[in-house]
Amino acid sequence: MDPFLALLHSFSSSFSDDELSSLKFLCRGKIGKRKLECVQSGGELFSILLEQQVIASNKVSFLESLLKNIKREDLVLQLKQFVEEGEVNAPDDQLDVREKRLQEAAFEVICENVGRDWRMLIRKLGLSEVQIDRIVEANRYNLYEQLAQSLREWQKWKGKDAKVTDLIQALRSRYMNLVADKVEQKLLTLNV
Incomplete structure (x- = not known):
């Protein structure tokens, strides 16, 4: 399983309805209105962002800014740890x-x-x-x-x-x- 997808899944399951609404609003410049209206979960939103290559395991700045804007510093921290651990989990770093x-x-x-x-x-x-x-x-x-x-x-x-x-x-x-x-x-x- 892709660790980045697992991370996104854990993020999406922790979003409240208000946070999801805020995320959808913040993504208006990246995703069309029609697509955004269909989004019912954080996972669906992340899928669209992944498809459009707005986010990726090596491209997390937009995701980080989204999480900061909805004041989820705990998730920002997890994201930063994920980025750092990409190097930590290398075999020569064990x-x-x-x-x-x-x-x-x-x-x-x-x-x-x-x-x-x-x-x-x-x-x-x-x-x-x-x-x-x-x-x-x-x-x-x-x-x-x-x-x-x-x-x-x-x-x-x-x-x-x-x-x-x-x-x-x-x-x-x-x-x-x-x-x-x-x-x-x-x-x-x-x-x-």
Whole structure:
């Protein structure tokens, strides 16, 4: 399945009726009035935009401006991540097996030991407030899962540049030295 189509499908299923109406209005310069009147869903609108080559997986500026105009910053963020991950998912950009095992162990220790101040750590790692808010919204009452998802998001975002040493450095910079020590101890017990 084409990842870009999957992304567009997820976008279209999240649009309210008002947002779809706004999108149709904003597309008036690109799509004829008759065609727009027939559009009943975001998927149909995206199909027309794809057919007319207004949007494509390597041509997302119009789509980004549409999402910004209807004030869907969460979707703008997902779109930007999709564009970035096009490079992240390249085979030469994947973590090696050893680093992946080290990260999994580090994530486990961090999730078990960092409490309510987890946002400070995640901000230090470079995730935006929009990303953090989206993760919190998706995992409202589960602090452990909020932190775990944030660490996975960081890992996806950084690709092969996501290193356990960065995690330890971020912990120490936020005065979470005890957790950093526990991570280092855990990594020493792993024979990788």
